[in-house]
Amino acid sequence: MNKKQIGVIAMLIAAFGLAFAVLLMKIIPMATNLQPQDVAIWRFTIGAPALWLILLLKKKPKPASLKSLWRFLALGGIYSAANFSAVFALQRLPSSIYIIIFFIYPSLVILYALLSGGAVPRLFWIGLPLTMVGLFLTSFEFGSVFSVDPVGLLITVANACVVAAYMVLSEKVFRAAGDHLIGTTFVFTGAMLAGFFMIPFLGVHTPGSIQGWALLIALSIIGTLIPIFAMNIGLGLLTAARGSIIITIQPVLNILLGVLFLHESLSLQQWIGGGIVILAVILLQRSPDRVSRIEAGRNEILPPGRARITRGDYAGRRKG
Numbered sequence: 434m435n436k437k438q439i440g441v442i443a444m445l446i447a448a449f450g451l452a453f454a455v456l457l458m459k460i461i462p463m464a465t466n467l468q469p470q471d472v473a474i475w476r477f478t479i480g481a482p483a484l485w486l487i488l489l490l491k492k493k494p495k496p497a498s499l500k501s502l503w504r505f506l507a508l509g510g511i512y513s514a515a516n517f518s519a520v521f522a523l524q525r526l527p528s529s530i531y532i533i534i535f536f537i538y539p540s541l542v543i544l545y546a547l548l549s550g551g552a553v554p555r556l557f558w559i560g561l562p563l564t565m566v567g568l569f570l571t572s573f574e575f576g577s578v579f580s581v582d583p584v585g586l587l588i589t590v591a592n593a594c595v596v597a598a599y600m601v602l603s604e605k606v607f608r609a610a611g612d613h614l615i616g617t618t619f620v621f622t623g624a625m626l627a628g629f630f631m632i633p634f635l636g637v638h639t640p641g642s643i644q645g646w647a648l649l650i651a652l653s654i655i656g657t658l659i660p661i662f663a664m665n666i667g668l669g670l671l672t673a674a675r676g677s678i679i680i681t682i683q684p685v686l687n688i689l690l691g692v693l694f695l696h697e698s699l700s701l702q703q704w705i706g707g708g709i710v711i712l713a714v715i716l717l718q719r720s721p722d723r724v725s726r727i728e729a730g731r732n733e734i735l736p737p738g739r740a741r742i743t744r745g746d747y748a749g750r751r752k753g
Contacts (some may be wrong), residue, residue: 473519483653487618571688678714
């Protein structure tokens with residue numbers, strides 16, 4: 434199994450775990466006295482110590498993995514911003530409208546890759562519109578009232594931008610990381626500290642039952658720790674553009690989990706929309722990448738007798 438295949442599997446695990454997190458975030462407020470903002474704080478407050486415990490039981494990490502820990506902490510702050518902005522957006526928008534707007538973020542990731550000269554799937558111009566059509570059919574019910582709160586819209590767009598930034602930066606940071614576990618541990622630590630910062634403004638409550646604590650632990654481990662760790666591995670092996678495309682299957686998984694565990698109904702329109710999303714993801718994954726500007730520069734054919742001059746060579750000549 435090559436690195437690309439491992440990366441795809443990791444991103445699929447991340448998509449399933451995040452879909453499971455959405456399911457639990459629906460169940461927890463119904464089964465406990467916790468509000469969505471409480472859940473947003475607790476998921477990292479439980480997850481970060483769990484990762485530290487795993488890290489302590491693991492062999493001593495390589496010194497090279499300890500060089501840029503502040504970058505992982507910053508990534509944790511970015512993910513926490515995405516976490517809370519999603520909570521605030523869903524308080525103002527129906528979940529269907531939120532999903533349609535929020536999942537513009539794969540397009541933002543690909544747009545960044547195009548502008549920065551990175552590699553993107555050649556068929557992105559077909560796959561991305563197909564994905565958006567599929568998400569619309571999956572999430573929005575025709576005949577329902579379409580009303581958008583302007584503040585909720587702005588928060589959702591900001592949410593999409595923050596998630597896109599996390600994926601782009603994670604690709605760079607985790608690709609250079611020597612140890613994905615210690616990197617993810619500090620991401621969770623940064624997210625936990627950011628959550629603590631929000632407590633004076635939002636407050637925090639504890640679940641009043643063993644069932645509530647069990648649901649929070651399941652959210653923190655299965656719905657947060659595992660998918661984010663898998664995402665960080667996947668982004669380190671794939672490009673952010675490809676990783677964000679695979680994650681677009683998450684809303685389809687959300688609906689399927691709702692059907693299985695919450696006994697929600699699935700209309701023909703949603704089946705068609707989900708099928709289109711899956712088709713678009715397969716199409717984009719099988720599409721080869723466009724050559725990035727960096728690779729194009731490396732592969733440039735020079736005239737005979739003319740050697741490529743690198744920045745290091747140029748600097749050496751100037752010193753000479």
